[in-house]
Amino acid sequence: MIALAGSGWCLGDPVPLDRLPEWDGLADGERAACSALGIESVAVAESAGATDLAAVAARRALDAAGRSAADVDVVITVEARAPETLVSSDATRLQAALGARRATAFSVGGLGCASLTPALLTAAGLLRGPDVRTVLVAHGSKPATSRRYRHPVTVNGDSGGALVLTASGGTRIRDVLLETNGDYADLFRVHYRDRPYDQWREECADPTAYSFRLAVETRNRLRDLTARLLARNGLTPADVTTYVAQNLSLPSHRNYAEVLRTPLAPSCARNLARYGHLGPNDTFHNLHTGDVPPGGRVVLLDTSPTAAWSAVLVETGVGADGTHLL
Template sequence: MVTTSPGGAPAPLAVRAAAWHLPEHRVPVGELAEREGLDRERRTVLAGLGIDTVAVDTGLGATAMAERACRGALARAGVAAQDLGALVVVESRAPETLISSEVTRLQARLGADRALAFGVGGLGCVSLGPALLAARGLLAADPDLHHVLVAHASTPATPGRYRHPVTVNGDAGQALLLARTGPVRILDLVQETNGAHWDLFRVDYRDRPWEQWREECRDLPGYSFRLAVETRNRLAALLAGLLKRHGLDRADVAGYASHNLSAGGLRFLEESLDVELLPECRENLARYGHLGPNDVLLNLWTALANRRLAEGDRVVLVNVSPVAAWNLLLVEIGPWESTA
């Protein structure tokens, strides 16, 4: 899935600046409101996820969290919202209202009046991939377009934050200012989906008030075993193909980062790919919980801030969604100044 420029060479794409809105307020998992209504089995699973606290922002909605992250990324790059070429929003799993546009609402709040604005979604955590592909395509197609802002705010789709047996959702906003050059170059992106799992997890909502919304898994054995086997096979094949396409082997990769679902999920990825994930994955999982499409790049930026990676290092970023979808990013670290 390499977008090419008119001359035939791979179109350059890089993260020039990134910012997050991470709520200071964090709720211990043992104090979640829904915990009292869980049976013993579910409480045991919840306690074993490797999540100590979740980030919670009760004062801001999704658009406001995304706006804060966007303003942070623009400020760090010294780019005015009016100068943005495009705004791509990874849409919420449960928008505040139907029919209305979260995308143009964020555009108006930022004052990005000249930007081409649209949304992508439908793939859970992996929805970050289509957003990056869209940004790369826009930059390749229009030489007068210089910056694309990709934004997302992760909030729970239901009143409860625990998603049995998967994870606990936290709140966070993320913004990535994408350009042709920047400290993190996105060299490649590979992605696959399988529609057989399109409704493995779902929330029935039409005939019930919001307070009664519950996310349910229609096939727990299928999630825990059959999808797990497929995920192992898909990711192994995607990684082998990605490295081969760039003439690389495992020794050429300095680190791996993933989305954060649970300690068991991180261990499963390590065993499936025979790799060791950056420790920031487990640290952010324990601190913030699952932040949807925001996880993987937050983990990377945290590792950069900790000076764990150096200029020239290549890193593979792993995203998986139970819809089901799989995504790998190959990035290269350039000259680094703290922009997180």
């Protein structure tokens, strides 16, 4: 069990879908599918890179936790879907931007939208050791291509998110489960080596596999993961205050509600409509804006078409000074 001492966010300005540069170039079927996602606008920060967004969010998270960059022992960067440059290190770039000179910095990822979960597992292991007291996890989310619409999945917005994790505190991450299936490793892909950036396109190699086979497996995985998470913590569904998930689309939210037999937290639909999909930042941002009362138990669920599925159990509380840490 680890604690969430503070979180920070940096979101682009909401831009209506029909004002995106790509909108007029969408085919009729793409535009119809995009309009049905439940996304009214997306967060856009054109002048900021992924590291810029992550750095702003990290500073805000440290302020919320009452800590400085000098207090950070480890900086874990959740890697971007497309790095800003090849060969160089986004992890140590973020470390330098923060001035966290004493820290060790590295990145984790490889699971798309679910890539925050391995960062939590890594932080939990580090915080069990004698020399690590504060871990900063940060991610800057930017589209991998020049197009924000990912047919037929979602629309990507720009965001930075950061969590300050410690060994103890009022808001506790009690348990984390993660499952993966390499059968879908290449289901979505962007060919880039032989073409300029403005010609990069994300492709779904098998739309039927995504819409049917993976959809059925996702329902089963989420149902089983949630049941296992609760059972091994001695809880029942009645003990859960609310559920949050990532923001892909309203149909995906309905799918979650059917699997869980209860609606998601209202913050999920609000943030989906206003900001679009914020990548791995979605779930903890939905938790942060979800008005969960002290003592509440929340299950955070993530899926990724790579494919990966995760479930995280969080208990909210108050710190020693009576301040709600979220």
